[in-house]
Amino acid sequence: AAQIDISRFKNLALDTQDDGVWVVTIDRPKKRNALDIDTIEELVDFFSLAPRAGVKAVVLAGSGDHFCAGLDLIEHHDADRSPADFMHVCLRWHEAFNKMEYGGVPIFAALQGAVVGGGLELASSAHVRVMDQTCYFALPEGQRGLFTGGGATIRVADLVGKSRMIDMMLTGRVYQGQEAVDLGLAQYIVEGSSFDKAMELARKAAQNLPLTNFAICSAISHMQNMSAFDAAYAEAVVAGVVNTQPDARARLAAFADKSAARVRPNS
Ligand code: 1HE
Structure with a gap:
């Protein structure tokens, strides 16, 4: 680093x-x-x-x-x-x-x-x-x-x-x-x-995973500069990397075993 x-x-x-x-x-x-x-x-x-x-x-x-x-x-x-x-x-x-x-x-x-x-x-x-x-x-x-x-x-x-x-x-x-x-x-x-x-x-x-934040704060801006066709391709590639990162497994497991917070409307 x-x-x-x-x-x-x-x-x-x-x-x-x-x-x-x-x-x-x-x-x-x-x-x-x-x-x-x-x-x-x-x-x-x-x-x-x-x-x-x-x-x-x-x-x-x-x-x-x-x-x-x-x-x-x-x-x-x-x-x-x-x-x-x-x-x-x-x-x-x-x-x-x-x-x-x-x-x-x-x-x-x-x-x-x-x-x-x-x-x-x-x-x-x-x-x-x-x-x-x-x-x-x-x-x-x-x-x-x-x-x-x-x-x-x-x-x-x-x-x-x-x-x-x-x-x-x-x-x-x-x-x-x-x-x-x-x-x-x-x-x-x-x-x-x-x-x-x-x-x-x-x-x-x-608290988000760094690779997820990297994609949010890099890929979205890059995609605005692309054609929709190329942006969709780039999105698939980025999601391929991000959505399979080993660090995400624990978060997915927590959702599966119902220990993760659910998305609720603002109270
Ligand atoms: C500065 C600058 C500055 C203040 N460069 N020195 N930007 C502007 O046109 C904004 C210009 N500044 C202002 O309108 C006002 O200074 C403020 C609204 C930001 C603040 O007002 P105020 O009453 O609190 O301060 P002041 O008395 O105007 O300034 C205090 C000091 O800061 C004074 O220096 P001093 O040594 O006489 O005490 C000012 O000269 C200094 N100062 N603003 C240098 N901008 C890549 S292109 C980008 C194009 C642009 O950004 S154009 C700039 C637009």
């Missing part, structure tokens, strides 16, 4: 829980967790290793009152990048976010305050988003003279639909509260701490 050397990370605060859940916190609160080059490289590092390091689930958080303010606009301004330079910056964002979405480790984003621009691109690369009452979503790139470069055209459009994304960018529209959940920007909204809820969900997911 790969080892994750926590001391190497400066902009991410990493914390491990004993059930295999890792807390990954973007830790630049004075900059509202804006994503500079170094932070993106740390995300690439962590999420490249996580699938091979026994990480069972991740709670992805932002330090302070805001989840993430997106691209570090000051770094971008000061660097005065060439088109080719910024293209390569964006490719590193894609490297990080693709590792997240396709890596096979369940990621639960705990959202508060601003989830804007690249911050929304980051959040949309998680598998599950939990928002609190302070949380709001926007794509201010349009107003800043910019365009999205971290996958919003794929992932945010996928969450809210093309027309809503275009409106968000043209007009700076902000979504918050229950409406944001209804649109699919988050799956959960809580009265209290989004972190506590994300942790509860991550712990629950961490």
Whole structure:
């Protein structure tokens, strides 16, 4: 298994829980967790290793009152990048976010305050988003003279639909509260701490077999990129591997001997 050397990370605060859940916190609160080059490289590092390091689930958080303010606009301004330079910056964002979405480790984003621009691109690369009452979503790139470069055209459009994304960018529209959940920007909204809820969900997911979670958090995303014909084939292959894994036998036996919990409606 790969080892994750926590001391190497400066902009991410990493914390491990004993059930295999890792807390990954973007830790630049004075900059509202804006994503500079170094932070993106740390995300690439962590999420490249996580699938091979026994990480069972991740709670992805932002330090302070805001989840993430997106691209570090000051770094971008000061660097005065060439088109080719910024293209390569964006490719590193894609490297990080693709590792997240396709890596096979369940990621639960705990959202508060601003989830804007690249911050929304980051959040949309998680598998599950939990928002609190302070949380709001926007794509201010349009107003800043910019365009999205971290996958919003794929992932945010996928969450809210093309027309809503275009409106968000043209007009700076902000979504918050229950409406944001209804649109699919988050799956959960809580009265209290989004972190506590994300942790509860991550712990629950961490009890699934790792190979099952790998398929859920990798295969489904890959299949969206395939024709239905090829996706059905890939699904059969994945299910062939997952549904016959030796570790699942005990769970199947528990169902057969009626000791396993049954699926019941919410009370
Ligand atoms: C930053 C950034 C940043 C704050 N880059 N430094 N994203 C945006 O357009 C969002 C820009 N940020 C904001 O609208 C606000 O800062 C917030 C709503 C997130 C927070 O407001 P507030 O009042 O709590 O903080 P503030 O006073 O605006 O900022 C506090 C500090 O954080 C200040 O630095 P300081 O050194 O003067 O104290 C800000 O400069 C700094 N800060 N946001 C750099 N984004 C791959 S393409 C992706 C495209 C994009 O993501 S475009 C960016 C969209």
